[in-house]
Amino acid sequence: MASLNPLSSNLDLRKAKHLLRRASFTYTKEQIDTFVGMPAIAAVNSLTQASANALSAPYDPLPGDNPDGFWTFSPELPNSFEGQGRKRAQVTAWWWHNAMQQTTLKHKLSFFMHTSFVVGKDTGVGSATYFFDHINLLDFYALGNIKTLAKKITLDNGMLDYLDNTQNNKNNPNENYAREYLELFTVLKGEQIGPDNYTNYTESDIQQAAKVFSGIKKRPERTDIDTDTNIPMGYINVNQHDTDDKIFSSAFGNQVISGKDTELGILDELEDFVEMVFAQPETAKAYCRKLYRYFVKSHWNEQVETDIITPLAEILIANDYEILPVVTTLLSSEHFYDTDDSNATDNIIGGIIKSPLQLLSEVCSMFEVEYPDPTNNALFYYRNFFHYFIHNKYFPAAGMEFFNPDEVAGYPAYYQQPGFDRNWFGSNTLIGRYKLIESLIEGKNTISGGNIYAHLDAVTFVKNKIVNAADPNLLITEIADLLYPESIDDDRTNYFKSFLIDEGFPDYYWTGTWNKYLSNNDETTVKTRLNALIIAMINAAEFQLM
Incomplete structure (x- = not known):
């Protein structure tokens, strides 16, 4: 029987490695040694602590004669800066370096939030500063509340651009964001049981959700600041909001959300809608299945669905969608360490193919790869090492567009049956994965040439x-x-x-x-x-x- 009971024995080397690489991007001998002999719950709890980021913001060392520097702090309009693609890459360089400086669940869960609320940084999120705000929002709630993030993400300037909700008006509805919100971000479809009926919602529900979201607009100037996060957000254009009542299907108990005609009233509509969606047991199960696939294994049987997924969903609901109670329960459980049965074919330990991000991060942290310090040598870090090599060459060659999946559904490894994580590994990605270690040892880009200004000794x-x-x-x-x-x-x-x-x-x-x-x-x-x-x-x- 699959069990969420806490692991009763202390972590040995095998289990310590398993926890560390599944729960953090930093993977070091020192941290493994620390975990060996610790109770699993104590080890997991130690990973829930996160200090401030080492880098507060990305830095653009270009143009060379007058760098844009910390452009995200500028009062100028974000789109007034040149090199937007370069700057979006620099945001990912900022995020990765911060992930390398802490052994914590924070960045692992931040990336999980990215796979759950997908934007493509180069396919519609807008200027690099909006992408920076978006990643900050994911980081802010990485150890926090999924439901609250699901409210805040609706007013995120990057998301408003990416899924076109800034164009959603009462007289010209745009259903793109509403559709993806239900189909991919929250409750998911379920099986189709009739025309325009997907078990968990209907086409009519998408139309009603779009009305709830109507009038929520991108604020280009970033002058509206969310008081909870201190992160810039969009705004509400009351005149473009559909003030009619929103009537949902039997999938949501035929709930009616009363239409409002004030900014506070429209925020109440959003609150009521999110609460309605997250009141569905299937929403909690959808997130727990995603967490299971992310942390444990891509495939599971009915026993795991009954004994692991369903109880985790109950924990998520009982804690009003705080993510840590679920994750700490899962990562300290007998099931996570594959000690809850005698089935040697489960292959939970060693059962996931590493993403290119995990591969890079493990190599750099375990071998203490010397790469340019972004504080003291910004040009070589942001441009030569990360942008030219990691972002432009390694990740694409290894089958990953970093923070830029091809589809709003995300990276195939996290959603595409039947392969899931096997999608990371194939004939077209093998060379990129193999060239990483050669490049780091030789100090040059063995994929396409050039000095990478990094070295593995x-x-x-x-x-x-x-x-x-x-x-x-x-x-x-x-x-x-x-x-x-x-x-x-x-x-x-x-x-x-x-x-x-x-x-x-x-x-x-x-x-x-x-x-x-x-x-x-x-x-x-x-x-x-x-x-x-x-x-x-x-x-x-x-x-x-x-």
Whole structure:
């Protein structure tokens, strides 16, 4: 029986790795060591703490002779700045660097919110500053309340542009946002049971929702500030709002939302609508299924639906859609660590293919990759390392447009049956994934050329992190125990050892080589060998899984 009971034993190495890589983008040996021996609930609770971001805002080091700098703080209209595509990429660079500075659920859940309330940063969200506000909104509620975010997102300037609600007027209704709000962002469709009837709502409900949303407009000047978040938001044009009563179908108990003709009254309509949608048990289940797919596994059976999804939905409802009670229950449960049954084919641990974002973040944090400091070397960080290499080359080659999914449904890994996370891995994305580690070790873009101004030092990593570096077998198993969800066998150890020792040479060849390096500090030979080993171990099938 699948169980949400708390894991009774303390975390061992295997479970500590599992929790850390599923719950955070930063993945370090030190944090793994901290988790080993801790009760699961204590470890999870430690991940719910988040300090202020290391970077308060993105910085544009261009144009070179007069940088736009912290343009998001400017009182100028956001669209008055040139290089909007570059600036949107810089917002993602700002977000990623902040995620690399904390071991916390915050950024993992912020990205989850992005997959739940999708915008494409380059496909309609507008100027880069609005995208910055949008990401700040996701960050603000990442450890908070989904229902409140579902209200606030309706007045988000970026969302208003992306799904056209700023064009939604009483005399010219635009149903785009209303449709996606029900179909993708909240309750979801359910099975179609009749013409224009999708079980959880009807086409008529979309039309009525669009009336609720009518008159909510983008504020280009960013002069309306939400008092709860201190983030700029849109506004309400009372004259363009449909003041008729909104009558919903039996899917929502035939509820009537009274039409209003004042700004406060229209906000009340929005409040009533969101409360109505979130009162549906299927809304809670929809979010819990998304959370399960994001944190645990892409596929599950009826037992998991009954014993895990449904109780989590009840917890979500009981806590008025606060996300942490659900996530902490799930991540500290017997089920999450696959100890609630004897079925060895469940494959929860090591059962998800890493996204390109997870792959990048794990490599950079585990190996302490030296990339330019965005505070002291903004040009090389924002332009050369992140924009030119990570954003423009690595992510597309690995099958991910960062914060810019092709569809409003999001990234196929989180919604597209039957592949789900398998969509990250294919013949067209393999080279991009494999070139990442080569590029970081060589310090150049091996996908298309150019200096990336970042470097992975394999020798320093082994010297500082691996206890038994002089023994080739123990060296490999220690690295594998850090990198892989499961331990490797002797055959795999011997395979990886071939990158350290030429065929036919005994183990002591490496021991002598390593000890010689320690005595004379000449890393020429060990660097070549360790670089080859790390490339092979990162590009192995075992590292593609988490």
